[in-house]
Amino acid sequence: DTEVTQTPKHLVMGMTNKKSLKCEQHMGHRAMYWYKQKAKKPPELMFVYSYEKLSINESVPSRFSPECPNSSLLNLHLHALQPEDSALYLCASSQDTDRGLYNEQFFGPGTRLTVL
């Protein structure tokens, strides 16, 4: 299984809502990532987990809260978002050899988030 799955595919939420994005992989990868991508822009890294521990936080606002319950799952909890947070949220995973330096990343299809 070489697939990264993400749910939901689409999400519309108000600024006072709390929602979660989910990501799952069964490739035995020990590094998992969240990216944010605005239209016609490249993906921007948000968080990296390595062996279920937060390795990188790219100064993301606290209204985004990541969680890695186990080696296969990655969540992104959303609370009090702003309309400008509307974007495609991509999850990715990779093996953990060479501390990620030469690893290709496998991406999920993304969650299209709209904040009203």
Add this chain to the structure above:
Amino acid sequence: SQQGEEDPQALSIQEGENATMNCSYKTSINNLQWYRQNSGRGLVHLILIRSNEREKHSGRLRVTLDTSKKSSSLLITASRAADTASYFCATPGGSNYKLTFGKGTLLTVNP
């Protein structure tokens, strides 16, 4: 910060023609990767070239790397309509695990 910069930003060709995209980067790298993204979907890894390699092939893809010029090119030969997508170069940047993506080239292959 942006590491890779692709050009052209957009490229439109006819099916069967070759497509060449270029990527320039600013700092020393261990490797450079190319990814494809179909409209509104996830990215797909195409090829990784290490800093000690000058050229690499994968099917209809040919990637070159010139570390002296800090540039890479992606050539797609005999293009197909299904090759229509955005293509991004990506380089390790700042810390392990971190990939920084270039702005991308939007390739349109007309049937």
